[in-house]
Amino acid sequence: QKEVEQDPGPLSVPEGAIVSLNCTYSNSAFQYFMWYRQYSRKGPELLMYTYSSGNKEDGRFTAQVDKSSKYISLFIRDSQPSDSATYLCAMKVEGGSYIPTFGRGTSLIVHP
Amino acid sequence: DVKVTQSSRYLVKRTGEKVFLECVQDMDHENMFWYRQDPGLGLRLIYFSYDVKMKEKGDIPEGYSVSREKKERFSLILESASTNQTSMYLCASSGLAGMGYFGPGTRLTVL
Numbered sequence: 248q249k250e251v252e253q254d255p256g257p258l259s260v261p262e263g264a265i266v267s268l269n270c271t272y273s274n275s276a277f278q279y280f281m282w283y284r285q286y287s288r289k290g291p292e293l294l295m296y297t298y299s300s301g302n303k304e305d306g307r308f309t310a311q312v313d314k315s316s317k318y319i320s321l322f323i324r325d326s327q328p329s330d331s332a333t334y335l336c337a338m339k340v341e342g343g344s345y346i347p348t349f350g351r352g353t354s355l356i357v358h359p
Numbered sequence: 360d361v362k363v364t365q366s367s368r369y370l371v372k373r374t375g376e377k378v379f380l381e382c383v384q385d386m387d388h389e390n391m392f393w394y395r396q397d398p399g400l401g402l403r404l405i406y407f408s409y410d411v412k413m414k415e416k417g418d419i420p421e422g423y424s425v426s427r428e429k430k431e432r433f434s435l436i437l438e439s440a441s442t443n444q445t446s447m448y449l450c451a452s453s454g455l456a457g458m459g460y461f462g463p464g465t466r467l468t469v470l
Contacts, residue, residue, distance in 0.1 A: 255399075281458060290363075290449050290461035335402070337459070345390045345409055346417075347459060351401035 250274050253336055253350030262359050266323040270336035270350045273317065277338040280312050281347065282321045285333045294334075295321070326357045362386070363462035365450050371468045378437040380465050382450030388460075390453045391433035393417075393425060395446040396464075402449070408433055440469045 253270045260266055268282075278299055283291035295310045297303045303310045309322040319338075323330055333352040339345075366381035384391065392407040394417075404417030406425040414425050422444060426434045433452075437444055445468050453459040 279458070283461075288447075288464070288466070290464045293458060293460055296458050345453065345455070346392070346404065346407060347453075349402045351399075 250348050251336065251338060251350045253353055255351055255353060257354040257356050259356045259358065260326055262326060262328060262357055264326050264357070266326050266330070266355060266357075268321040268323075268334050268336075268353050268355065270319050270338075271317055272319070272338055272348075274338070274340070274348070275314070275317065276340040277348075278341040279339040279347075280310070280319050281337040281339075282308075282310055283335040283337060285335060285352065287332075291335055323355075326355075328357050328359055331355055331357050363450055363452055363460050365448075365462040365465050367465050368463060369466050369468075371470065372437075372440050373470055374441060376437075376440050376469075378440050378467065378469075380435040380437075380448055380450075380467070382433045382435070382452075382462055383431055384433075384450075384452035384460070385431065386452060386454070386460070387430065388452040388454050389430075390455075390459075391427065392451040392453075392459065393423075393433065393435045394449045394451065395419070396449055397446050405435065440467075442469050445469045 281296040282294045285291040307324045311320045335352040336350040337347040339347040393405040408427040450462040451459040
């Protein structure tokens, strides 16, 4: 079992839909949770990060962490064609190794 | 704004050539990383560095070496390029909390 699991998709939704992207993980020591957006042929861009449990909101994006279920989500409201990209989750323990563990990414397609 | 820059966006080299990929960050980050990204395989860590002159092997270090002589600069070296090293190479940097920032990537083709 991989440490971080992420469905590769593609996930195809109509413009305006609410999108839910998810990752599950096995290491209960993870404390930092990050979401990256990667457009085709570009480097990943840090979208949001949270520490420990709870929600964080930034415009149309909400990141949610459920440590009891070892499950994190990224919600996108009012999705736009410009949101079409691959979304990668990443996680890191506090202290110790500086190396984050990445999911393989979910491809999202928002069609007009 | 954090900036991580990479020396080339696209590079074409011949088998057996020595290849240098350079990465520079402007945020005074301690940690720097080199990844390669291939379809279906996700991000794979080649090497990382947590301080000047310090380096540690990642998951796939074979065929690569690195150099970090200054805090802001981290170089990836392919000693003798091979066709199976054709890939997208991504540099990243992070502070102590670990929120990594990536460069734009170098798409390397080895013929």
